[in-house]
């Protein structure tokens with residue numbers, strides 16, 4: 125069985141190559157081909173001999189992804205890809221243009237085990253973890269296709285990044301490497317539904333990235349109705365971990381709060397949330413729930429969201445309302461893979 129050579133960190137690549145008898149300078153050369161130039165075959169590595177390329181080919185493959193479908197929003201230019209992996213599985217990525225540059229939202233797993241009721245990723249089922257190389261190659265493929273340089277990464281696509289912890293860490297290491305894509309940790313956001321022990325593991329790495337926590341409720345009772353993970357880790361345990369994260373890293377924790385009509389949107393919910401977050405270095409992102417047909421969830425109106433935001437603000441909690449990008453292309457993740465599995469295709473595909 126071949127392994128994905130793009131999934132190796134620099135150190136791991138070095139030990140693999142030295143066990144083949146290669147000198148250390150080869151590691152840097154090959155690492156650059158894989159991560160900085162984003163090659164997808166060993167034949168592209170023109171400064172290494174054909175014999176060595178054949179030797180590498182025998183042992184490794186280069187984790188790559190192929191554009192299966194591509195959607196471009198006519199409203200704001202947001203681009204969404206359905207990528208096919210080497211084993212025929214599908215993942216999604218979204219590229220958004222902001223004033224400060226391009227941001228990519230990447231998938232971390234094929235499907236998701238977490239089972240959040242409002243999320244399309246859960247409906248299509250879990251298949252496998254992505255390798256660190258497969259998380260990174262989404263950036264490489266999008267950059268090549270659009271001829272752009274991506275400066276920011278959010279791990280908010282399909283999957284739960286903290287459920288693929290080791291590969292996440294290797295991916296972060298590699299994209300941050302100056303001989304790779306050289307993306308600053310400060311430009312990376314990891315979003316989690318709240319796997320508490322792995323938040324503590326992340327704290328131990330003391331990385332300067334932004335932690336975003338999908339909270340979506342002000343108490344355990346409501347949270348357990350939409351997010352099964354909360355039956356394992358209570359909201360208090362989760363918020364304690366977030367406090368430690370903020371204290372240890374000095375970075376503000378972000379909370380995602382998707383407003384669902386009649387579920388988590390009352391004035392009492394806003395007050396309860398304010399009390400829970402009081403004194404924490406944090407920020408709340410209010411999101412109108414995206415309609416996923418099977419879920420039956422109803423979105424709140426703009427006025428209702430503003431009302432919720434005002435209560436948080438009056439109670440000293442920093443809160444903004446998420447701008448919706450790519451509204452015409454099903455840009456929230458999980459929706460395309462789900463359609464593909466059903467043999468359907470989105471009408472906006474180009």
Ligand code: SAH
Nearest residue numbers: 242243280283284315316317338380413414
């Ligand atoms: N598993 C991670 C990252 C993937 S989901 C997490 O849970 O954070 C990225 C974000 O989109 C999460 O905040 C998730 O709760 C939210 N989300 C999923 N489905 C949604 C929907 N239908 N409407 C609005 N937000 C949704």
